[in-house]
Amino acid sequence: MLRRDFMSLFAGAVIAGPRLAIAQTQSKVYRVGTLLPGPPLAENSPLGAILLQKLAQHGYTLGKNLTFEARGAGGQVGKLGEIVRAMKADQVDVIVVGGYPTALACKAANVPTVVYIGAGDPVATRLIDSLAHPGGNITGISDDATVLATKRLSLIKQAVPKVQRVAMLWNRDDLGMSMRYDASAGAARSLGVAVQPLGLREPDDFNGVFEAMDRDRPDAIFMVADALTTLNRKRVFDYAGAHQIPALYEYDVPNVHDGGLMSYGPDLKESMERAADLTARIFAGARPADLPFEEPTRYKLVINLKTAKATGIELPENFVALADEVIE
Numbered sequence: 001m002l003r004r005d006f007m008s009l010f011a012g013a014v015i016a017g018p019r020l021a022i023a024q025t026q027s028k029v030y031r032v033g034t035l036l037p038g039p040p041l042a043e044n045s046p047l048g049a050i051l052l053q054k055l056a057q058h059g060y061t062l063g064k065n066l067t068f069e070a071r072g073a074g075g076q077v078g079k080l081g082e083i084v085r086a087m088k089a090d091q092v093d094v095i096v097v098g099g100y101p102t103a104l105a106c107k108a109a110n111v112p113t114v115v116y117i118g119a120g121d122p123v124a125t126r127l128i129d130s131l132a133h134p135g136g137n138i139t140g141i142s143d144d145a146t147v148l149a150t151k152r153l154s155l156i157k158q159a160v161p162k163v164q165r166v167a168m169l170w171n172r173d174d175l176g177m178s179m180r181y182d183a184s185a186g187a188a189r190s191l192g193v194a195v196q197p198l199g200l201r202e203p204d205d206f207n208g209v210f211e212a213m214d215r216d217r218p219d220a221i222f223m224v225a226d227a228l229t230t231l232n233r234k235r236v237f238d239y240a241g242a243h244q245i246p247a248l249y250e251y252d253v254p255n256v257h258d259g260g261l262m263s264y265g266p267d268l269k270e271s272m273e274r275a276a277d278l279t280a281r282i283f284a285g286a287r288p289a290d291l292p293f294e295e296p297t298r299y300k301l302v303i304n305l306k307t308a309k310a311t312g313i314e315l316p317e318n319f320v321a322l323a324d325e326v327i328e
Helices: 002-027 046-057 077-089 100-109 145-159 175-190 205-215 227-231 233-242 268-283 305-311
Strands: 030-036 066-072 094-098 113-117 138-140 165-171 194-200 220-223 247-249 262-266 299-304 325-327
Touching: 030 046, 030 077, 030 100, 046 066, 046 268, 066 077, 077 100, 094 100, 094 268, 100 113, 100 138, 100 175, 113 268, 138 268, 145 175, 145 220, 145 247, 145 262, 145 299, 165 175, 165 205, 165 227, 175 194, 194 205, 205 233, 220 233, 227 233, 233 247, 233 305, 262 268, 299 305, 305 325
Parallel strands: 030 066, 030 094, 094 113, 113 138, 165 194, 165 220, 220 247, 247 262, 299 325
Antiparallel strands: 262 299
């Protein structure tokens, strides 16, 4: 009788065990945060919505077993460390970030982090040990800056066949972006194009940049994206349009969709979807240290013909025909 009671109890425990484990998993509420050096990536923004939709496909649904916290530094990069520490205190499980300064702040706080855009070469900047074995608290998406820079400069040559000099704008205080500038400048020189280096450190520096281009007019402009340049993008749009200088940007969102002429870069929808996949794996117990960095597989040339027509900039038809997306 005792043996029979024991076996019944044991069998019940075996059956109930997995159910209990499932119930415990389902009852856990996971916390995902997003952090950018500029404005926050809200849940109703295009990329924020993609992140949440993809997480829902993995079984993490907002309002059920997932909460979402969107934060941004508003261009005040010095506040990133404080924001990350506050998110860590709120017990955020994973922070999805953009930009090198943001990733660096997350590394310092030792918070599980997924980079989806713009951190530069994570090995060269010492964010991680290697792409295959990051070895710390950061994983994510990172493109090959040298290959991408060469492609971008070759597109500028196709857009402006007689290009001799390209003005390059970038934030000197952002290590990741400075390395991207170096790669772009090297690509330009390899294609026989002179570089007009116009580094910035603060918004007021744009006045000096525009004065430099007034004195020595470039044939084209290339802007490296970070919080400083992105927050001041419309000033660059206006200058380039007023002086009929073709300008290429790294990303279509927000640049070309906000009035910039053209961009070539990774498909941000794909990058965010893959960042969501990595986030889901961390929720399931994987360590960022063991999740290799990935490269984008889709890149887009986006052209805003509405801007071209409004500013009187003529682009060759064979160049426009290369576009993956044309805004009219």
